[in-house]
Amino acid sequence: MSAAGEPPEGAAPPLTGRVAVVTGGASGLGRATALTLAAAGAQVVVADVDTAGGAETAERAGAGGHFLACDVSDPDANRALVEFAVERCGGVDLAVLNAGVATGCGIGEDFDLARYRRAMGVNLDGVVFGTHAVLPALRARGGGAIVATASLAGLTAVPFDPLYAANKHAVVGLARSLGPALAPEGIRFNAVCPGFAESRIIEPIRGLLAGQGVEIIPAETVAETVLRIATGGGSGECWFIQPGREPEPFRFRNVPGPGPGPGGRAAEPGG
Template identity: 45%
Template sequence: MSPLDGKVALVTGGASGIGAAIARRFASGGARVVIADVDPVGETVAREIAGAFVRTDVARLADNIAAVRTATKLFGSLDIAVLNAGIGEQGGFIEDFRPEHYRDLVSVNLDGVVYGLHAALEIFTEQGSGAILATASLAGLSESPMNPLYAATKHAVIGLVRSVAPVVADRGVTVNALCPTFIDTPILGEAIPFISDMGVAVLSPERVAEVAELVLARGGTGQAWPVVPHGEPGPFAFPDIPSIMSDPNRQVPEAAS
């Protein structure tokens, strides 16, 4: 049986790209899906999958709460929250820095996940179960000189996921991150041919949706799952960090007599 069968899922940014692919895959697996997006095209996707659409600006906490409550009102519960809405970086970090776009980037890519987590956890904590997937990026696991601000928001999402997961584990809630490489979505726009010419793979949104379902089936938490063109999908192995404990071999000076 699919881990999606009979579940209710909320997908932010579900009007196109990765979000739409996840919404379609989840619906095909037996889930009832609510698409939360600022783009009214989400209504078309919702009709296609016999789901529901709620206009949602993820940069607003109230909108995230309203989206979650819409899902529970329409379908009686909420089991999965996919916090996927995101925007790409515009302009350079040094020569063409745009403070207003930087604020938009943080508001959607990071605040949207923070607010979505809060909204979903209100329901999941009460019912004692739930799964949260946040769309980060491979740029959140490494350096990204061409998009440093975008990478910063995605590093933050992964840090948030890994830090919140142990806090809510005893409440029956899992929290994981998807970390796709370049995906054929509106965020890349006209850059796709140039990326392909460099020999870098550009994957379909459906590949991310496939990995999203696999993450739910595995049932782990606090993990970041790369979505790349090779190998079997699996959680990223984070390196051990230096110990913060006192050195056990440290010599303690004797007290003066």
């Protein structure tokens, strides 16, 4: 790949012959990712509850674009999505589990159970159910890649939206844990963690962000990072994206080990 993200002259695009599934593909990060993967040579199956937007993305993806309405918070809908991709395209090599929604409530007096369940259902269950559904298809191809959309909110404290931070931290934990667990099978699981990026989620706070001088990350920047992750060799990584910085895997600190036991000796396991 060149610095501009293009393959060397005369080389096939990096995803030629591959099939990708992108959830939340009707707009924002999902749409940009679907179009970027299509430009890289993949057939792309776009999934979203927004049928008009999703169908438009699939059309813009060209002859290899397909659309299926899908609520990722429903396990059966995820299974149907994978079955559709296998029947229509012959298999799945890459799943971008991107669908996400804003929480819409806090944890105090403004707590709303339905909104909480919806946010957790899309932002966390959608990744878990999507992974569960796609693993057999990836194994059938001899391996592949999963990229989950987390957030910078999954790497740091977010006092103004702790519930969103909770589900994004969960996605980060899933990526860090499943990455090494699936790697021996040739399946790489990673997460992308953008800051404030161009998407529907920021619409309610766009004015506030502008007033504070916060730079919005273009959706295409996130999409290009997803392509880098999908075609790279890492697993269990969580790539941060911030304005003015080169995206890269976040460096987590190791947790402290056991302290010394009685008398200054190291504690025995289980002691």
